[in-house]
Amino acid sequence: MPRVRFVQQDGSGKSIEVGRDVSVMLAAVRNGIHGIDGECLDCATCHVYVDEEQASSLPQPSEEELELLSAVSGERKPNSRLSCQLKVPAPLDELVVHVPARQS
Amino acid sequence: MTGLVVIGASYAGVQAALTARDAGYSQPITIVCDEEWLPYQRPPLSKDFLLGRISEQNLILRDETFFEGKQINLVLGQRATLLDLHARQVTLAGGNALKFEKLLFATGSRARRIAVEGADFDGIFYLRSVTDAIDLKAGLANAAEIVIVGGGFIGLEVAASAAKLGKKVTVVEASSRLLERAVSPVLSTFLLDTHLRAGVDVMLDETVASFKGNNRKVSAVVLGNGAVVHADLVLVGIGGVANDEIARSAGLRCTNGIVVDAHGQCETSDIFAAGDCTNHFNRFCESWVRLESVQNAQDQAKAAGLAIAGARAPYENVPRFWSDQYDVKLQIVGLAGRYDRQAVRGSVDDGRFSVFYYRQGRLVAVDSVHRPGEQMAARRLIAAGISPAPEQAADPSFDLKSLVTAGDKAGA
Numbered sequence: 001m002p003r004v005r006f007v008q009q010d011g012s013g014k015s016i017e018v019g020r021d022v023s024v025m026l027a028a029v030r031n032g033i034h035g036i037d038g039e040c041l042d043c044a045t046c047h048v049y050v051d052e053e054q055a056s057s058l059p060q061p062s063e064e065e066l067e068l069l070s071a072v073s074g075e076r077k078p079n080s081r082l083s084c085q086l087k088v089p090a091p092l093d094e095l096v097v098h099v100p101a102r103q104s
Numbered sequence: 105m106t107g108l109v110v111i112g113a114s115y116a117g118v119q120a121a122l123t124a125r126d127a128g129y130s131q132p133i134t135i136v137c138d139e140e141w142l143p144y145q146r147p148p149l150s151k152d153f154l155l156g157r158i159s160e161q162n163l164i165l166r167d168e169t170f171f172e173g174k175q176i177n178l179v180l181g182q183r184a185t186l187l188d189l190h191a192r193q194v195t196l197a198g199g200n201a202l203k204f205e206k207l208l209f210a211t212g213s214r215a216r217r218i219a220v221e222g223a224d225f226d227g228i229f230y231l232r233s234v235t236d237a238i239d240l241k242a243g244l245a246n247a248a249e250i251v252i253v254g255g256g257f258i259g260l261e262v263a264a265s266a267a268k269l270g271k272k273v274t275v276v277e278a279s280s281r282l283l284e285r286a287v288s289p290v291l292s293t294f295l296l297d298t299h300l301r302a303g304v305d306v307m308l309d310e311t312v313a314s315f316k317g318n319n320r321k322v323s324a325v326v327l328g329n330g331a332v333v334h335a336d337l338v339l340v341g342i343g344g345v346a347n348d349e350i351a352r353s354a355g356l357r358c359t360n361g362i363v364v365d366a367h368g369q370c371e372t373s374d375i376f377a378a379g380d381c382t383n384h385f386n387r388f389c390e391s392w393v394r395l396e397s398v399q400n401a402q403d404q405a406k407a408a409g410l411a412i413a414g415a416r417a418p419y420e421n422v423p424r425f426w427s428d429q430y431d432v433k434l435q436i437v438g439l440a441g442r443y444d445r446q447a448v449r450g451s452v453d454d455g456r457f458s459v460f461y462y463r464q465g466r467l468v469a470v471d472s473v474h475r476p477g478e479q480m481a482a483r484r485l486i487a488a489g490i491s492p493a494p495e496q497a498a499d500p501s502f503d504l505k506s507l508v509t510a511g512d513k514a515g516a
Contacts, residue, residue, distance in 0.1 A: 022162060030166060032122075032173075044480055064433070064476070071480030 002088040005096045006033045006048075020090065024048065024083035024097060035099040036083060045103045046083040047072040051096035055079045058089060074100030107131030108412060109194055109204040111184045111350070115401035116379025117210030118143045118166060120368070123409025125174050131205060133176045136196065138183035141234055142167055147398060149237040150261035151428050154244065155268060163234060184211075187354040189372060206412050209351055209362055209377035210405065213344035213396055218253060222315030227322035228338045231258055240339065244269060247336035251275075251325045253312050255282040257427050259341035260295065264429040266339075267302045274305040274333050276312060276325065286425070288440060290459050291471050294452055298432055344396050346381045359383055361394040366418035368408025376412060378405035388422050388468070388486065389439045399424040422486050435479040438469030438486050447494040450475060458482065460497040467491040484508040 001017040004024050018027040025046040028036035036046050047069070050058060058081070061069065065085050069076060081097075088095045108124060110117045113135045121133050144163040152158040171178045186195040187207070194202045215230035217223065227247075229240045240262070244250070250266045252259045255277030266273045275282075281292035282299075299306055311328035315338065325333045346361035356370050357363045361383035368376045368384075379401035383394045400423060407419035425436040432455065443461035450457030458472040458479065467490075470482035481504040485492065488508070496502045 021159075026162070026165075030164075030170065032170060044476065064474070068476040068480075071477045 002090075002092065003094040004028075004088060005094055006036075007096060007098045008034060009099065009101055015094065018088060020088055022087065024086040024088070024095065026084075028083060033099070035103065044068045044072045044082065047074055047100050047103060048081055048083045048086070048097040049077055049100065050079045050081050050086070051098070052079050054092065054095060055081075057092060058086065061085065072100075072103075074102050106203055106205050108133045108206045108208065109202050110135040110208045110210055111137075111194065112210030112212055112379070112381075113137035113139065113143050113178065113180065114146070114210065114212055114379070115143075115398050116212070116381075116405040117208070119402045119405035120208050120210060120376070120378050120409040120412070121176050122174060123406045124412040125176060125409075127410050127413035127415050129409075129413040133174075134179060134202060135171075135176060136179040136182050136184055136194070136202065138181070138197075139233060139235075140181040142178075142180070144234050146234075147426075149234060150231055150258055151265055153237050154241050154262065154265040156241075160234070160238070184350060187350050189354050189356075189375070206374045206376065208368070208405075208408055208412065209348075209375075209381055210379050210401075211347035211350070211377075211381045213346050213380035213394075215340070216343045216345050218312065218340045218342060220312055220314050222317055222322065225315055225317040225320055225322040227317075227336065228315065228340060230340055231262060232344075243337050244271065248272060249274075249334050249336050251333055251335040251338045252341065253325070253338060254341040254343070255279075255284075255306070255308075256341055256343065257283065257286070257425075259339065260299070260429055261427060262339050262341065263299060263304050264302065267299075267304050268430070272305075273303075274307065274335075275299065276307050276310050276327065276333075278309070278311050280309050282306070282308075286436065286440075287434075287471050288443070288446055288459055288461065290446070290448060290452060291434070291473070294455070294473065295429065295432070295434075298430060298455075302430055344380065346383075346394060348381055351377065351381075359392075364404075364408075366407065366420065367411035367416060368404055368419065369411055376408040378408045384419070386423065386439075387420060389441060391441070393423075393439070395423055397423065397425050422483060424483070433474055433476070435472045435476065436469065437479060437483045438467075440469040440471075443468060445494060447498040449478065449498050449500055458497075460492075460494065462491070462494060465491065467497075478504060481505050481508055 005015040007013045016031045143165045183197040249272045252263045252275045314326045316324040348358040348362045351362045352358045362377040364382045368378045380396045386393045403421040404419045427434045440461040445462040447460040456474040458475045461469040472479035
């Protein structure tokens with residue numbers, strides 16, 4: 001089973017198993033990951049930074065995701081993504097995402 | 105058993121329990137729910153679930169392991185029937201009783217039933233729960249002609265899904281425009297055009313007089329004007345009713361929902377309520393409101409959960425709503441209510457615009473279609489009480505975020 005590692009601001013991390021058809025956001029909510037408040041299925045409250053080396057292996061964000069990313073509350077970086085749009089792509093075994101300082 | 109008892113395991117019930125636990129409430133917590141399902145996502149039920157894009161399993165938000173980890177006892181498939189405030193006890197349908205120190209109602213709302221001849225025929229559906237959605241999805245698979253009664257959020261979302269599935273869809277709406285209670289005529293007209301383009305037939309200012317059937321299965325809808333529309337399946341979406349009967353019977357004050365303060369507390373101490381089942385005074389709406397939304401359920405439940413744990417932070421979030429229909433992403437912040445002025449930013453024809461609503465010069469609500477950046481800026485503006493001039497709002501070259509930033513600095 002592929003995994004996602006969530007890394008918090010203080011450097012602590014938690015790795016959880018997630019099916020390839022489950023979004024990183026839903027995996028975070030199901031496991032009570034602090035700092036990803038995407039349960040509202042509302043926009044731009046599930047912002048994460050993808051590991052810089054892995055970012056290029058992911059499908060590029062859609063136009064809509066890019067527009068939403070322009071509105072995120074935390075600092076926007078080149079590797080900013082919305083976790084509701086992210087899944088762990090094959091053949092990646094573990095996707096690493098960093099949780100931003102704030103969501104809203 | 106003592107501690108906290110929560111009735112209802114959807115967004116509000118789960119959030120209140122989690123917040124109370126995380127804020128240090130150390131007594132036992134029990135969530136009792138009449139549904140058999142683990143807590144699940146509701147917004148996809150009218151959209152991706154009907155379209156087969158999300159499985160039943162992926163609707164689940166939290167599982168048993170999660171609740172065990174939080175030391176929350178989840179009791180599914182058990183309906184609460186009676187509250188005895190004096191004895192501090194909730195009775196379940198099977199006869200068992202739960203004692204409590206504090207109680208939270210998160211009983212939600214149910215679909216308003218249509219009361220016309222033939223309303224009990226098979227083939228007439230409502231949509232609230234996952235079991236409703238499973239039934240509706242199965243029904244749609246065997247239906248070609250669909251009639252939707254009600255042009256509100258649920259009706260229009262199901263209409264869009266059914267049209268995408270290739271069904272012939274007719275929407276019957278009693279008022280003169282779609283989503284009348286939620287959005288302005290600009291948006292209603294835009295949505296009407298969107299549905300018409302998708303091949304959906306929309307009948308405005310039209311009521312349902314009765315249903316016709318064969319062998320107790322619906323076969324047609326008879327309209328108020330006498331016209332008959334053939335239907336293999338009918339979806340009724342004419343609003344919701346608060347599930348406040350248990351609270352009402354126990355003597356708690358209920359007026360279109362259980363009346364609560366900014367901490368989700370009833371007038372009786374240690375009794376709380378959150379979500380669709382409540383009526384609260386909302387300062388952004390400047391009125392008492394009963395809201396049916398995920399945002400309201402979660403944010404109100406957070407305030408209640410904190411109060412249960414002995415911490416206090418009032419519920420004062422700006423109401424938010426969203427809806428997906430076809431490729432239209434509609435986001436709403438605030439309640440336009442009795443607005444007296446509006447400003448349109450962007451292009452309605454291109455399907456990328458926001459409508460700003462003002463009341464006595466103050467920005468009270470913004471609807472956005474494919475304008476998430478503007479919507480996020482609008483949320484911050486309304487929450488901070490900052491109102492761009494209508495001329496600024498209508499000018500796409502004016503940077504709304506500059507006002508938010510200025511407000512942040514002024515407030516810092």
